[in-house]
Amino acid sequence: MAVDFRFIIIGRGMMGAAAARHLASMADGIALIGPREPEQRKAHHGIFASHYDEARITRTFDGNLTWGSFAARALDRYREIEARSGISFYSEVGCLFAGPPPKDEQDYINRALTVSRTLGSDIETLAPSDLRQRFSYLAVDPDFTGYFERKRAGHINPRALVRAQARLAEQGGVSLIEATATSVRDAGSHVEVMAGGRTYSAERVLVAAGGFSNFNALLPRPVDTRVMARTVAFYEISENEMAIFGDMPSTIVLGDREEDHIYILPPVRYPDGKTYLKLGGDTEMLSFRELENVGAWFRSDGSVAEREHLASIALTLMPALAGCPVTSGPCVANFTPTGYPYAGFTQSPRIAVLTGGNFVAAKSSDELGRLGAVLLTEGALRDSDFGGELTPVFA
Known part of the structure; x- marks a missing residue:
């Protein structure tokens, strides 16, 4: 069947927006789905994100080569x-x-x-x-x-970085859909995503919803986080x-x-x-x-x-x-129990996950987004991208 998009990224935060920007230079037919920041935080009853802030530390000085490499x-x-x-x-x-x-x-x-x-x-x-x-x-x-x-x-500034990533993604042809994804389903030949009361179809989907990745039936099985x-x-x-x-x-x-x-x-x-x-x-x-x-x-x-x-x-x-x-x-x-982010496919060969910041990922978000884009287009990550360390663990 004809699909609406080749790739859909769920999550308009630091990793998801970065993945959309990188993916725009690799392929056509991309959508980035996620809600905007609520105007009144204390009155909001939907999805939140931790990048709603003005400052995050960035550095390469790190006791772990993988994390230091991502940041660099x-x-x-x-x-x-x-x-x-x-x-x-x-x-x-x-x-x-x-x-x-x-x-x-x-x-x-x-x-x-x-x-x-x-x-x-x-x-x-x-x-x-x-x-x-x-x-x-x-x-x-x-x-x-x-x-x-x-x-x-x-x-x-994480808010500004996400805006920059989304602006470049949109300039690269990515469709920005301002909605909250409420379900993801592997339909056999494609994936169906329910968001904002509508259903969107794609060949592959990347779930990059941060701490909300295990909610709203976005993954076939929850990740261990x-x-x-x-x-x-x-x-x-x-x-x-x-x-x-x-x-x-x-x-x-x-x-x-x-x-x-x-x-x-x-x-x-x-x-x-x-x-x-x-x-x-x-x-x-x-x-x-x-x-x-x-x-x-x-x-x-x-x-x-x-x-x-x-x-x-x-x-x-x-x-x-x-x-x-x-x-x-x-x-x-x-x-995550591994201490590394997850970037890999789930039990479905059409649904991948990118999550697990471990409280240190803001500085590395652009590189993690790039890895998410590579994962969608190539189906796997190379050793040079620390693919083995990023293998998801499921609950």
Whole structure:
């Protein structure tokens, strides 16, 4: 039978929009399906996305070669995407890691330094005294060493990056369908997608719906992921604090365990006209299995207890924040048991999945989208694209 499209991508977030842009240069007959950001978050009862924000850290410094490679490949294309789309989203302010002396060769810092040498990244090591003097806004332990990636690092605006990807995809011939996909079915010779009360058919479908991939019958079988709550704290910054924090790089402070890290985004202006310094962590244990519970979380302000915990850490690390108004917001992280994203076909040879950001994928989203496009067109990923590591695990 004749199909409406050759390929349909479900999910208009960071991975899905990137996949659509890359796919537009590989094939014709493409549709990208996904809803727009709700105007009133707390009154919205549909699908959300974690890219509804203004800042995400980007860097190549990483303790894992696969993730570091994805980030480096994406970073290499940022300026081209900005130039072609006319949308700016990348701030190359650098990224600073600060942490205690490595315990052994398997410590995160030593692994990250090895990855950096492999990728050719320029990392400056700062002795504890140099770290405190150069980045005086940060009050870390006296024995902490700094690792500063000045080039090809900083932060991206995820909202703007998605807009840029979607604009270029549409210019490349992709049909943008503003709707929520509610079911995907392998009909034998093709795939049928129900979205916005209509049915669309395609030869192949890529489900790139992030933490919502297991909902709405989008996959033949659920992928093995944990959708976890994350609370983000926002400090409202005035001109006085900008004199202290205005030139800071993106910053990650490590603890005794890898999951104890705290990430800090430099002051960024948000749509409400105010400037916020943002920070968050990775230790919350609340997880979701039902769509309505995820929606309720996104309509909240996150966890009050976690906000207070983050505020306590923030004032310890950055005493100059004392007196600044602090608020919080919700986010979710989609974790896989492999520690890698999933990019592969499901039990259906016509339905593929791209998901599993593991709380670190924003900086790599353009490369992960490219892999999703390659998967749809070629049917598999090569070893050079770390295809074996990205094999989906199903529940």
